[in-house]
Amino acid sequence: MAVHPTVQRASQAPRGLRVTVRADKSLEIRWQTEDGACLYELQICYFPFDGPMIQPSHSNVLQVEGAAQHVPHPESLDKGQAWVVKIGLKARSADGLLSDAAEAQVAMEDQLPGEEAKKALEAWTRNFQGKYFAPFCDMRGENPKILVLGPQHHGKSSFVNHMNRCLLANLGLHDERDQAPAGVEEKTVATEALQIPMGSSPVTFIDTPAFATMNSESTRKLQTLLSSGNFCGQRRSDLGHDESSLFKKPPHAAIVVISLCHWRDQMEEMKMYLMKIANEFKNASQSMVEFPYVIAATHCDEFLKDCQTENPKDELEKAVLGIKKFALTDHVYAITNYKRGSMASARNNEATFDLLSQLLTKAKHRDTGVKQTRNWYVAHVACAITPVVLMVICRLLGRL
Ligand SMILES: Nc1nc2c(ncn2[C@@H]2O[C@H](COP(=O)(O)OP(=O)(O)O)[C@@H](O)[C@H]2O)c(=O)[nH]1
Ligand SMILES: [Mg+2]
Structure with a gap:
């Protein structure tokens, strides 16, 4: 039986469907044109990000030509809200038959308008300063010094820049730390501290060179960072030397930066990494200190944009749960x-300040310098006691 060639072609879904969200939240939709298909049917459905993905808030079917379409954000939908957009594309053959649908989706984070963004960040900073930063300083008698650790290209330096913008409530600030595009050589070769003023006293973030694999050499260097105060300007090769000093106290806490996209794409490697680094924190300073840490799960925007499963919010929660399990902490924040x-996002602001507040709450109760104090006393008490002991021995010998 002869099969009509256009019918065969029309049953195949169009190929190469891709969607990009532009800054104004309009969609740029592109695909490959097929021979025999002169028209396409494009269906676009908007679902609230927090919803169950059953009933779209808005849907539209367009008859389009060519290989691309620019679709403005629907006027009836709030641009500031977070949305998941599901797109279906069917080819229509010359005789009117529709093909199977090619499908794609994008998830967009919520956005706060400019002036509101500044006010929101100022309010978060005030709250953090009064409820978490000041009590930490009162309790520990010092300003917080926080290590930023993690593998290469996961966003450590970007995280330090992010903290600077958030705590100074200004997303227009230039980068304080160099960050590297993927594939480019690592930019951070030595530990480097950035002090961010919080009223009259600063919070310090210490950006570190990557701990790419947690082999025995890396773990020794990590232990040096966790137990000694010699962290500023240290190149990776120098990190092994642990020179204890009572006057150079170790950092108070650590943030491990893990990209959600790496977690998704290289999960086994990431699981091992997290288990090993968590073990080092739990046994810091020769097992004398349980070092306070939280996880910043970065690249949340990319993770959501790429997510093609039915419900991106569920997928994000699943990733965070997985990271918690292997990082041995409940304190994992998708940012x-x-x-x-x-553009600022209310969800992202909340996750960022939750992370910082939780970290200082844990760190407030922990003396990470306990090994320094012990070593110092052992050394100095030994120095003071030795001559006395020798004198007593000499006297005793003299009496004999
Ligand atoms: N989309 C997105 N890109 C990020 C994020 N964090 C970092 N990056 C990018 O990831 C790359 C590596 O970041 P970098 O801070 O240099 O990583 P580091 O090697 O861990 O210090 C840079 O191109 C950053 O712009 C994020 O949350 N979202
Ligand atoms: Mg870096």
Whole structure:
């Protein structure tokens, strides 16, 4: 039986469907044109990000030509809200038959408008300063010093820049730390501290060179960072030397930066990494200190944009749960590092300040310098006692 060639072609879904969200939240939709298909039917459905993905808030079917379409954000939908957009594309053959649908989706984070963004960040900072930063300083008698650790290209330096923008409530600030595009050589070769003023006293973030694999050499270097105060300007090769000093106290806490996209794509490697680094924190300073840490799960924007499963919010929660299990902590926060000029997101602000507040709450009760104090006393008490002991021995010998 002869099969009509256009019918055969029309039953295949169009190929190469891709969607990009532009800054104004309009969609740029592109695909490959097929021979025999002169028209396409494009269906676009918007679902609230927090919803069950059953009933779209808005849907539209367009008859389009060519290989691309620009679709503005629907006027009836709030641009500031987080949305999941599901797109279906069917080819229509010359005789009117519709093909199977090619499908794609994108998830967009919520956005706060400019003036509101500044006010929201100022309010978060005030709250953090009064409820978490000041009590930490009162309790420990010092300003917080926080290590930022993690594998290469996961967003450590970007996280330090992100903290600077958030705590100074200004997303227009230039980068304080160099960050590297993927594939480019590592930019951070030595530990480097950034002090961010909080009223009259600063909070310090210490950006570190990557701990790519947690082999025995890396773990020794990590233990040096966790137990000694010699962290500023240290190149990776120098990190092994642990020179204890009572006057150079170790950092108070650590943030491990793990990209959600790496977690998704290289899960086995990431599981091993997290288990090993968590073990080092639990047994810091020769098992004398349980070092306080939290996890910043970065690249949340990319993770959501790429997510093609039915419900991106569920997928994000699943990833965070997985990271918690292997990092041995409940304190994992999905964030997007703000770049210069980014739009602020209420969800992202909340996750960022939750992370910081939780970290200082844990660190407030922990003396990470206990080994320094012990070593110092052992050394100095030994120095003071030795001559006395020798004198007593000499006297005793003299009497004999
Ligand atoms: N989309 C997105 N890109 C990020 C995020 N964090 C970092 N990046 C990018 O990831 C790359 C590596 O970041 P970098 O901070 O240099 O990583 P580091 O090697 O861990 O210090 C840079 O191109 C950053 O712009 C994020 O949350 N979202
Ligand atoms: Mg870096």
